[in-house]
Amino acid sequence: MTVEPRVRRYATRSGIRIYQLPVETFPLHVNNIYLILDGDHSTLFDVGSGTPQSVEDLTRGFAEVRERFGERVDVAAVQHVVISHSHIDHFGFVAYFTRETDADVFIHELDARVLNNFEERIVLASKDLRVFMERSGLKPEARQELEEMYRFSKHFFKSVELDRILRDGDRIINGYVVHHVPGHCPGQICLQVEDVLFTADHVLSRITPHQSPASITPFCGLEHYLGSLEKIRRVEGVSLALPGHEEAIPDLGARIDAIAAHHTRRLNQVLEICREPAHLVEISKRLFGPKSGYTRILALEEAGAHVEYLFQRGELRIANLDELSRESNPVIFYETRRGATP
DSSP states (O other): OOOOOOOEEEEOTTOOEEEEEEEEEETTEEEEEEEEEETTEEEEEOOOOOOHHHHHHHHHHHHHHHHHHOOOOOGGGOOEEEOOOSOHHHHTTHHHHHHHSOOEEEEEHHHHHHHHTHHHHHHHHHHHHHHHHHHHTOOHHHHHHHHHHHHHTTTTOOOOOOOEEEOTTOEETTTEEEEEOOBSSTTOEEEEETTEEEEETTSOSSSOOOOOOTTTSTTBSHHHHHHHHHHHHTOOSOOEEEESSSSOBSOHHHHHHHHHHHHHHHHHHHHHHTTSOBOHHHHHHHHHOOOOTHHHHHHHHHHHHHHHHHHHTTSEEETTHHHHHHSSSOOOOEEEOTTOOO
């Protein structure tokens, strides 16, 4: 039986080799991990979730790079690891590199706390999520179910110590440029290696990256995300973008245009929905239809990010302000400000 090749090979303008390793980080959820080979430097951009299937896929990807392309590589011998952001499908296997190898592990300063103090982060994020869900209009039993689901999905990772902290504009390893692009995640970065830009979850080829409100996590939110899109649009010399999921992006500017247009349409949808007062659960259902399980959290966060953006600009206002002034944390109803046009 012939095994279909899985690894894809790219190269920068000077010949730096890049191997895209597809890894199933969770069931039916595939990440692109990138092995960058540049002279004496070997670098992994992201490491997968650390689940058995994820580790198996990563190991198999390295084997394919050796067998098909003749590269002398091994997971244990990688010299540098760059974590694009602190979502577990991208960093969950990082403890292997910090504890079992000599690799230098890099992460942006706004996401370092998540990995260095992971248990603390889950407790605090769960509490902020609880307030968000209370205000959204979810019933108590649904809130409890979703909060337990949120915590459970994070239980298999333990804190690690990272000390190679990244900041915007840093040049690392062999001159690779760090672009800080908060929005999808506080410490989200894109990494520029000559004319190739690794966009992680900031720009994807088909779907629009998930958004959550800054009220849950500072430096997230649509305000930060749209600003970061424009920042990457201005980066010069990029001929190819390689995302953390899906296919390569040959025309980065066109894809950014499409994502920005998508969010404009969604913002207009929210304004139309809120012609009559509505809470976030109602808005989410009108945008995405009924959801269950973890996708319900994602839909609420996505709707919440767009509502937050419009509210910050005065396009939406609180319809039940009297109730909000009396109660500690009531359900909030939003309405479109008179004169606001979708």
